[in-house]
Amino acid sequence: MNTNQLSVAVLCGGVGAARFLTGLLQVVPAANVTAIVNTADDMVLHGLSISPDLDTCTYTLAGQINHETGWGLTGETWQARSVLDLYGGESWFGLGDRDLGTHLYRTQRLSEGATLTEVTAEIAQAWGLELNILPMTDDTVRTRITLDTDETIDFQRYFVERRHADPVKAVHFDGADQATPSAAVLRAIDTCDVVVIAPSNPIVSIAPVLSLGGLREQVAARRRSTVVVSPIIGGSAVKGPAADLLRSLGHEVSAVGVAAIYADVAAHIVIDTADAELAARCREFDVTPTVTNTMMTEPDVAAHLAQVAIDAATHRG
């Protein structure tokens, strides 16, 4: 099968997924790519609807991500925050002035009755993006973290305000039992040639997507053409709390642990060369490993990784 004719749906979190998508767009036409993005990290702060993972994907693909911070927009200024600081306001979640433009627009459009799916498409189009970026749902799902202290807090409080330093006892997706994937998400999964689970946090980025009514079963039904790229390399995550969360919740912190988590939905896993010795153990879960360089330090590495993942899921690997 020619890569130019393939259609690919990618289950996405934030930074790792955004980098993977950058590579994927080098090997598959943008119009054939659908990013299905976690929205359980979303929040309302200062009255504004904020969608961190959607924005990280959009900004990264638009070439506008702020490389200094790793989030938000390039060329950012902090005037609003400095006035907010004067008042002693909530400034733990960094809202740059340019980034605020996105949140203002999203909030206004949602208040007018637009769906998050519609607003996300409008924002992507304004940045000139040609892939389909979809929130996982138009319903509200919120990740809540129960700490070892038995305190339960919103995800961004855990992740940003407390810098994911607290030991975690449990993770909940409030609203997931009532939420459904959008029609566009269901159609993308139904019609694509390959589903890729991006190298995102399995516990707080991908699990919310798969928790939506019927979605896990739908992906499981096409397990043979679904591939996961392990976000764990050499026993740790490239970025963020994935390793800690996996460990806290009783998973093995390795590519094998990742293969096990997704064994029902993905028949293929791409693991890093550093983890080559784990390949045999992945097979024990009926998950076929492919070993390659997964550290997306350069765009070319991301493109190669995307190609390897597609090849694996189309049985050309």
Added chain:
Amino acid sequence: MNTNQLSVAVLCGGVGAARFLTGLLQVVPAANVTAIVNTADDMVLHGLSISPDLDTCTYTLAGQINHETGWGLTGETWQARSVLDLYGGESWFGLGDRDLGTHLYRTQRLSEGATLTEVTAEIAQAWGLELNILPMTDDTVRTRITLDTDETIDFQRYFVERRHADPVKAVHFDGADQATPSAAVLRAIDTCDVVVIAPSNPIVSIAPVLSLGGLREQVAARRRSTVVVSPIIGGSAVKGPAADLLRSLGHEVSAVGVAAIYADVAAHIVIDTADAELAARCREFDVTPTVTNTMMTEPDVAAHLAQVAIDAATHRG
């Protein structure tokens, strides 16, 4: 009575009131001044709670008003708006980056259950202000404008988006019949020595304040110590649509028209030297005129005007 012992409550709109307050604070100690500010111009845009008149008063007194625009903060940048423009968002209401800090704070605090009275005090304190700045109510009142075309629109749409160019048929204060002045407002009017009605738009700035349940009657009961500074000079307003609105609604566009509008609540009016010949006609409404320079082009003029107004209301003029 020594001016240093007087307490003064000022009914306020935006720019004209802010300038008057600047002068008043030169002749009366800040702790003895309460500004009761119109909030019927407030709106929610992009999910943010925006209070234009409160902010104009606060920013002006803090020495932070943007003299280029006449509203918002000095040292302003427009990064959020440029991104909003990229999306084709609603950008008719100019939200500068620094100004956004105020709206973010206010919205967050209101969402936490704080009253607008509390938030306004917090903001004023952060800017180092020592007077009491009070929203006229903690309830929601919204000015709606019915145009000659019979279309009814929100005040800021009329005022900012359409630059108050449309002929007006009627003005409504939605919610005013259910709204009550805050306890702090009632107490200020009850205990102050002098009430000043600032040189603000009588139709859309002061009328909403007086429309609140019981307030007009309360001021009327102390009419002898209440003074209005005419916002109309030589048949026109210094700024804004006051003249057009007065004319549209059948009022005389002059200091006499102003005296007539407030005749039940203010026994005194300060009119400009340009209108000296109208003094006798003000007396026909049992309103005692004092003639002085009311064009607050310089702080000293504003201070003198404030002193004249107080003297009039304390019967020393």
